[in-house]
Amino acid sequence: MKNIAVIGSLxxxxxxxxxxxxxxxxxxxxxxxxxxxxxxxxxQAYAVGKLLGKVKMIGAVGDDAPGKVLVNNLKSVGVDVSGISEIEGGTTGQAFITVEDSGENSIIIIPGTNADVTKELIQKNEDVIQKADIIIMQLEIPLETVEYIKEMAIKLGKTVILDPAPAVRDLPDSFWTGIDYIKPNETELSILVGRPLEGIDAIQEGACSMLKKGVKNVLVTLGNEGCLFVAEGTEEYYPACKVEAVDTTAAGDCFTAAFALALSQGKTCGEAIVFGQKVASIAVTRKGAQTSIPSPEEIME
Structure with a gap:
């Protein structure tokens, strides 16, 4: 099993x-x-850990009660938290999530110490990236840090997976060049390409436009409609597992983590997508973020 490093928000x-x-x-x-x-x-780090993957996390929390809760929760599933810095006087990041009866949600993020995940912090933890085989990132830490890590990871020959959320408009092509996998949902893909995407044909075109920016593989999650995989010369649709959603919070994170874990186990991209869908389909039947993530035994069942 290969090593996974998650660099991102808490x-x-x-x-x-x-x-x-x-x-x-x-x-x-x-x-x-x-x-x-x-x-x-x-x-994502918690999900990899709970699914028995080898994972370390780089991030930042404040020296406050929420920070201790978050770090201890990651420890509880075997995540190596030695790369998480405690910022003296800092305020740990927060998210306010509104969930309606249908299971759909809207989220407001207060970055807090997530903004302290800087190049300097990454340099202090460069050994974590050097020892990892797969790097997972998101966009809840500074963009310049994400790009810095990407360039470092590419030079070291690592597999780079980016969950481009929250999506940001008008990023230069250089930001995307060399990324192995991105996993937007259809709304995020629309923001990334700067135009509405209505219907599967438009979504395919949007994914192809990300390939032209330098991304190697695009995974577009479509909620209960499944997942679209697009690479150079390849377009493949994976139907969703049919379940009754209670809360979609962290469903995309579960998918990303499970996809990366499957790759770390030597699975093909297609096998990794199917595994990611299985894990996410369980998560949406439960409330909350990390509290919704299933165990390996539950997935086998």
Whole structure:
């Protein structure tokens, strides 16, 4: 099994359940509020760890109670947290997630110490990247840090997986050049290419435009419609596992983590996609981010 390094965000999620999303100017009564360990980077590292992968994480938390909760939760599933810095006087990142009865969600991120994941912090933990075979990143840490890590990883011959969320418009082609896999959902892909994408043909065109920017492989997750894989000369659709969604929070993170884990085990890209879909299909039937991630035994069942 190959080594995986996750570089990214750690957030304490405050999850608010509502009947439906409030409209502008509307006051709406929620049904519950809970706090759950989250952050796209931490979710992905936690998922790899819970699925028994070999994973280390680089990130930053504050010297506060939420930071300790997040780090200890990663430790509980075997994640190596030696690359997570505790910033004196810093405030750990937070996310406020509104989940409606249908399972759909909207998210507001407060970066906090995630903004402290700088080039200097990466340089202090360069050995983690050197020892890893697969690098997973997201866009909840500074973009210049993501690009710096990508360039370092490419020079070292690592496999680079980027979950481009939250999506950012008008990034230069140089940002994308050399990335092995990106995993946007259809909304994020639309933002990346700068135009609406309605229908599978338009989504395929959008994915192909990312190939022209230098990405080697594009995985577009389509929710309950499945996943579209696009590479040079290849387009393949993978239908979704049919389940009743309760909360889609962290479903994409589960997919990314499980996909990377399968690659680390020597699985083909297609096999890794199917495994990612299985893990994500279980996660959406449960509430929360890291609390929704299944164990290997549950996946086997």
């Amino acid at each position: 957030n304490l999620d405050t999850v608010i359940e509502v009947p439906q999303m409030p409209k502008a100017g509307e006051t709406l009564a929620g049904t519950s509020v809970t706090q759950i360990p989250g952050g796209k980077g931490a979710n």
